[in-house]
Amino acid sequence: MKTTTKKTLEYLLTLFVIITLNFFIPRIMPGDPFTFVSSEENSVNTVYSDEEVARLKEYYGLDKPLAEQYGNYLKNTIKGDFGYSIYFNDTVLNLIGGRIVYTLPIALASLVLSCVLGCLLGCVSAYHRNRFFDRSSYLLITVFSQIPSFIIGIFFLFTFAGKLGWFPLSGAMTIFATYDTPLAQIRDILHHAFLPVLTLTLAHIGEFYLLSRNSMISVLSKDYITTAKAKGLAKKRVLYVHALKNAVLPIITRLCMSLGTILGGAVLIENVFNYPGLGTMMRQAITYRDYTLIQGIFLFFAVSVLLMNALADILYRKLDPRVAQ
Amino acid sequence: MNKEALSIKDLSVTYSTSGYVTQAVKNLSFELERGERLGIIGESGSGKTTTALAIMGLLSSQAKVSGEVTYNGKNLLSLSEEERNCCRWKKIAIVFQNSLDILNPVLTVRAQIAECIDRHLCMSKENTEERVLELLRQVGLDRKWADCYPNQLSGGMRQRVLIAMALSCDPEVLIVDEPTTALDAVAKNDIIALLSRIQKEKNLALIVSSHEMSTIQKLTDKTMVMYMGSVVECGRTKEVIFNPRHPYTRGLINSSTQINCFRDLWGIPQENMSKKAEGCSFYKRCCQSTDKCARLRPPLEKCGEDHCVACNRGGILKLLEGRNIVKSYKIKSGKIAACKNVDLSIHSGEVVALIGESGSGKTTLANILCGMLSKDGGEVLFEGEKIRGFDATRRYDGIQITFQDSFSSIDEHFTVYQVIEEPLRLLKIGTKEERREMVEQALWDVQLPNSEEFYSKKCFMLSGGQRQRVAIARSLIMRPKLLIADEISSMLDPSTQANILRLLKGLQNSKGFSMLYITHDLSLAKKIADRVYIMKNGEIIEEGSALTVFMNPESEYTKRLLKCADL
Numbered sequence: 001m002k003t004t005t006k007k008t009l010e011y012l013l014t015l016f017v018i019i020t021l022n023f024f025i026p027r028i029m030p031g032d033p034f035t036f037v038s039s040e041e042n043s044v045n046t047v048y049s050d051e052e053v054a055r056l057k058e059y060y061g062l063d064k065p066l067a068e069q070y071g072n073y074l075k076n077t078i079k080g081d082f083g084y085s086i087y088f089n090d091t092v093l094n095l096i097g098g099r100i101v102y103t104l105p106i107a108l109a110s111l112v113l114s115c116v117l118g119c120l121l122g123c124v125s126a127y128h129r130n131r132f133f134d135r136s137s138y139l140l141i142t143v144f145s146q147i148p149s150f151i152i153g154i155f156f157l158f159t160f161a162g163k164l165g166w167f168p169l170s171g172a173m174t175i176f177a178t179y180d181t182p183l184a185q186i187r188d189i190l191h192h193a194f195l196p197v198l199t200l201t202l203a204h205i206g207e208f209y210l211l212s213r214n215s216m217i218s219v220l221s222k223d224y225i226t227t228a229k230a231k232g233l234a235k236k237r238v239l240y241v242h243a244l245k246n247a248v249l250p251i252i253t254r255l256c257m258s259l260g261t262i263l264g265g266a267v268l269i270e271n272v273f274n275y276p277g278l279g280t281m282m283r284q285a286i287t288y289r290d291y292t293l294i295q296g297i298f299l300f301f302a303v304s305v306l307l308m309n310a311l312a313d314i315l316y317r318k319l320d321p322r323v324a325q
Numbered sequence: 326m327n328k329e330a331l332s333i334k335d336l337s338v339t340y341s342t343s344g345y346v347t348q349a350v351k352n353l354s355f356e357l358e359r360g361e362r363l364g365i366i367g368e369s370g371s372g373k374t375t376t377a378l379a380i381m382g383l384l385s386s387q388a389k390v391s392g393e394v395t396y397n398g399k400n401l402l403s404l405s406e407e408e409r410n411c412c413r414w415k416k417i418a419i420v421f422q423n424s425l426d427i428l429n430p431v432l433t434v435r436a437q438i439a440e441c442i443d444r445h446l447c448m449s450k451e452n453t454e455e456r457v458l459e460l461l462r463q464v465g466l467d468r469k470w471a472d473c474y475p476n477q478l479s480g481g482m483r484q485r486v487l488i489a490m491a492l493s494c495d496p497e498v499l500i501v502d503e504p505t506t507a508l509d510a511v512a513k514n515d516i517i518a519l520l521s522r523i524q525k526e527k528n529l530a531l532i533v534s535s536h537e538m539s540t541i542q543k544l545t546d547k548t549m550v551m552y553m554g555s556v557v558e559c560g561r562t563k564e565v566i567f568n569p570r571h572p573y574t575r576g577l578i579n580s581s582t583q584i585n586c587f588r589d590l591w592g593i594p595q596e597n598m599s600k601k602a603e604g605c606s607f608y609k610r611c612c613q614s615t616d617k618c619a620r621l622r623p624p625l626e627k628c629g630e631d632h633c634v635a636c637n638r639g640g641i642l643k644l645l646e647g648r649n650i651v652k653s654y655k656i657k658s659g660k661i662a663a664c665k666n667v668d669l670s671i672h673s674g675e676v677v678a679l680i681g682e683s684g685s686g687k688t689t690l691a692n693i694l695c696g697m698l699s700k701d702g703g704e705v706l707f708e709g710e711k712i713r714g715f716d717a718t719r720r721y722d723g724i725q726i727t728f729q730d731s732f733s734s735i736d737e738h739f740t741v742y743q744v745i746e747e748p749l750r751l752l753k754i755g756t757k758e759e760r761r762e763m764v765e766q767a768l769w770d771v772q773l774p775n776s777e778e779f780y781s782k783k784c785f786m787l788s789g790g791q792r793q794r795v796a797i798a799r800s801l802i803m804r805p806k807l808l809i810a811d812e813i814s815s816m817l818d819p820s821t822q823a824n825i826l827r828l829l830k831g832l833q834n835s836k837g838f839s840m841l842y843i844t845h846d847l848s849l850a851k852k853i854a855d856r857v858y859i860m861k862n863g864e865i866i867e868e869g870s871a872l873t874v875f876m877n878p879e880s881e882y883t884k885r886l887l888k889c890a891d892l
Binding site: 222223224226227228229230231232233234235237241242245246249319320321322 | 383406409410412413419421424428430444445474490
């Protein structure tokens with residue numbers, strides 16, 4: 001019980017630090033929301049007069065001293081009020097909600113895919129350690145995982161979407177399309193999501209491969225595997241019950257922790273594919289110094305990472321009796 | 326008649342990792358019947374665990390196994406993995422060396438025992454459950470532990486779980502690897518009692534490998550001593566432990582605190598060295614090795630009833646033997662018998678204490694043994710040859726003697742260098758430079774300063790302790806095989822005595838010479854002696870291993886001596 005309280009306190013403290021950083025970082029950036037607020041991207045930049053800026057600042061409460069703004073921000077955040085986007089003219093909550101339905105599926109899909117494929121390859125590799133399959137897949141995957149994901153994304157975009165035309169160049173679905181059946185709509189969405197998911201999956205497969213291979217190799221050399229073999233147990237039971245149950249522990253933790261990095265990765269990839277998810281919106285929010293929206297998105301990312309960390313903690317406790325004590 | 330359960334013929338295991346080849350087990354053969362208990366002793370790395378794993382067929386692919394492991398007429402080594410799996414655990418089970426990782430950390434005790442039963446004995450779920458609890462009860466564990474994970478158990482409990490697991494399918498052969506290492510004394514005793522009870526109940530063929538003598542002693546009837554993969558001695562356990570024939574076995578026993586409970590601990594000198602392909606593997610650590618040992622690998626040969634030893638010299642040598650030694654001195658009123666039909670023997674590498682009160686004839690005997698004093702009767706044999714005159718003392722590899730009174734045994738007007746060099750000079754050994762080197766080495770050995778200033782010191786300037794060291798150096802420069810130390814420490818203060826004795830014992834251990842230590846001090850003898858002779862009025866009235874003489878003395882005189890010495 002004591003450890004649970006301690007852990008909770010730790011998480012709350014982390015959250016507080018994040019919220020604080022979240023407030024100050026956008027304000028440290030040069031510029032403010034009103035330099036850009038009247039202009040569309042790539043169009044003539046109309047500029048507010050000083051009086052208008054002052055009025056708008058007052059309206060959004062940006063003329064108050066920083067300490068007071070911070071206090072208000074904290075108060076509102078605790079109340080669950082994340083504010084109103086200056087640029088998009090909508091509540092931050094609504095905006096995030098509208099975009100997350102695009103980002104979360106591709107993030108989760110690539111997370112699951114990279115984890116399953118990576119672990120599968122890793123286990124097979126570990127079992128055939130130092131043989132041809134292991135050596136070649138190890139080399140291929142280590143080299144591949146060193147390439148930044150957006151380069152892979154751009155490469156795919158150029159070849160499969162641009163040159164070969166197998167996939168759409170941008171968006172989450174065909175604009176203005178009408179679908180005969182819901183199936184056709186799903187097919188269209190999958191078609192659009194394919195390259196982003198593939199890119200993200202490839203970007204993360206390496207870590208799962210290496211982790212599971214290492215984990216499996218060290219588990220396979222443990223004494224309890226010899227014990228299991230000595231008992232004359234079937235090979236399947238030795239591998240899947242005795243070895244995997246142990247090897248899977250670090251993988252579970254990594255899986256949870258990876259959600260954070262994969263969301264971060266999605267920001268880049270969405271921009272490459274112009275996918276209308278949280279990532280593209282975040283870029284826009286930053287460009288326009290849309291303080292409230294930036295704060296909202298950052299907070300969303302931070303909280304989801306924290307939640308996954310907590311989940312990892314809980315799962316590990318459940319799965320590993322050594323930690324459970 | 327018991328039927329033969331397991332037979333191993335010519336088993337060899339070679340590990341080859343990245344071009345480096347190690348032979349972990351060499352031509353091992355033995356047979357085991359049901360109900361028999363076999364022990365395997367050896368230091369770590371002697372091949373005990375490899376042997377166990379080879380029998381179970383659990384060695385990694387890097388290990389090359391040859392020979393035969395026959396169970397029930399089938400050679401297990403030629404079976405496929407699936408066929409072996411049917412035999413594993415059901416017929417031959419193993420209790421692995423206890424370690425934290427030996428049980429799977431994420432499975433409960435119950436699951437780990439039950440899976441063996443599920444695999445080999447098709448039982449219903451309820452019966453399996455019942456059997457698990459029954460097994461736990463058998464090994465003395467409460468049923469509440471069944472649902473625990475291995476990390477929740479203590480070392481002793483883990484050992485019990487391992488045993489319960491091994492017994493789960495009623496095997497015929499049980500291999501137990503280091504059952505008592507890392508356990509406290511109470512747990513150790515419990516486990517030994519448990520194993521020996523179960524072995525009797527189930528009439529198991531038991532193989533116990535351990536480096537703990539006391540465990541082997543309590544759990545087995547036959548014992549093999551392994552060194553670097555080969556058997557150097559085998560025989561009945563009692564015989565091997567109380568009458569070891571191989572220097573290695575003796576070294577192991579001397580290192581065992583249970584069997585050797587009085588003396589200081591001295592391990593076998595040198596760690597395992599990289600071995601050459603040919604020759605005796607113990608060659609470099611042995612105290613009685615010859616050139617032949619470097620070339621020839623000794624076969625295991627019979628050296629007694631049910632007792633075999635692999636040694637080119639037929640086991641531990643009898644270095645010195647005195648038979649029927651008689652000596653008397655004439656005084657005015659008649660004759661005084663100083664030695665009456667004394668029989669005495671000293672083996673190579675052994676420290677023998679000759680204990681007696683003053684006037685009992687100890688010094689007379691010592692002088693006769695080294696040839697300095699003529700005897701009236703009997704004979705003294707050194708390495709099987711009769712000693713004539715100063716034959717044995719005026720040569721390398723012979724006998725040297727160091728006396729009680731270093732003030733009179735050393736000419737005090739000699740310099741230190743002269744004293745130590747003198748024997749070499751008299752015997753015309755080596756050139757001047759060589760002699761100098763030898764003197765330096767000798768002084769180094771006895772931990773005296775190696776400086777020009779010290780060399781040229783006159784001996785009357787030295788303290789008693791220093792003089793005794795110089796005397797020892799003078800003896801050791803002749804590389805004796807036997808050093809007779811006649812009361813060398815009786816004139817020294819306790820601290821100097823302790824230093825000299827530790828020095829001497831250390832030299833003895835590393836150089837491997839034998840020592841006859843003559844003393845009237847029982848507590849001292851108890852600290853250093855392997856064997857003890859008690860002498861009174863010119864007669865040997867008691868002899869035996871230090872342990873027996875000090876624990877269960879036979880003669881009244883010894884009992885009285887011990888009592889007076891408060892031992």
